[in-house]
Amino acid sequence: MTRFSLAVHGGAGTIRRANLTPQAEAAYHNGLKRALQAGHAVLADHGSAMDAVTAAVCVLEDEPLFNAGRGAVFTSDGVQEMDAAVMDGATRMAGAVAGILGPRNPVMAARAVMEHTDHVMLIGPNALKVARDAGVPFEDAGYFFTQARWDALQSTLKMRRDGIEDSDPARRHGTVGAVACDMQGNLAAATSTGGMTAKAPGRVGDTPVIGAGTYADNATCAVSGTGHGEVFIRFTAAAEIAARMRHGGQSLDQAAKHVVMQDLAQNDGSGGLIAVDAQGNLSRPFNSEGMYRGTVTQDGDFQTDIFRDA
Secondary structure, three states: OOOOEEEEEEEEOOOOHHHOOHHHHHHHHHHHHHHHHHHHHHHHOOOOHHHHHHHHHHHHHHOOOOOOHHHOOOEOOOOOOEEEEEEEOOOOOEEEEEEEOOEOOHHHHHHHHHHHOOOOEEEHHHHHHHHHHOOOOEOOHHHHOOHHHHHHHHHHHHHHHHOOOOOOHHHOOOEEEEEEEOOOOOEEEEEEEOOOOOEOOOOOOOOOOEOOOEEEOOOOOEEEEEEOHHHHHHOOHHHHHHHHHHHHOOOHHHHHHHHHHHHHHHHOOOEEEEEEOOOOOEEOOEOOOEEEEEEEEOOOOOEEEEEOOO
C-alpha cells in the first residue's frame, strides 16, 4: 500500500518576519493545521487525493488570513477576481476558473468545470452558471470583503500615485494550495488565489494555468505553486518539475528545488511550491523569506512552518 501524504501552502513571501506578531503567527499555523486535518481525514478514510486537496483548499479559502476565497485581495478597480484550478493525476483531467466572484469556494467551481464540462478553463458568466448548476454554494460580495485587504489596496494605490511603490512581495503574492498522494498512489493538486493586490482588472496569474501553477500526473508529481505568477507561467514551473523527473531522471526534490532556486529565482520569480510524487514523497522549496506551509502523512504527524529556518 502506498504511503499517503498531503501538503498545503498559504502563500509565499506574503509576510515579513518583522511584521508578524505572535498572535498572527499562531493564527496562520492554526489555519494551516485545520486545512491539513480536513485533507488528512479524507485520506485516512481511504478517500481520493482529489477529495483531499479540495477539502484542504476549501478550509484555506474560508480563512480570511489567506489570499483566496474570503480573504481575496482587490484589483485596482476595487473588485475581487478569483482564480482556481484542480488536476487529477490519474486521468490528467483538469478544471479551472479565472476572474470570478461569487462561489464561496472557487476551487469547487474549478472542480465543477472538470467534472461537468468538456473544457479545462472557463471565465465569465458561464463559469458561474456551471458552478451554480453543480450546486456550489455562492455568497454576495459582502462576504468576501475584509478591511485588511481593502486597506492594502488603498495603500498600494497611494504609493502608485506618489510614485514610490516598493517591491514588497506581499502585494504580488498570495495563493493557497494542496497536493496529495492517496492510498492507491493517485495524485491530485488544487490551487486558489485572489491574485495580486491592485492587479489590473482581468489579469490572470499562474494558478489556473495548467502546467504553470497547478499540475498533476501519477507518472511524475502533483504541484501547486505560489509566487510571481507571470514568471511561473513563462517558465511553466509545475510542468518543468514533471519534465525533469520524466526525462532527466531527477527525484521530486531535485527537480522541485532546481525550478524554484534556479529557473524562477534567477528571473524575478520569487515564491515557492509544494509537490508530491506517487510514493508519497513531499517537497516544498521556496526562494522568498517565508512560505506558509504544512505537511502530514499517514503517521499523523502534522507539521506547519512559515520561515526558512523551520
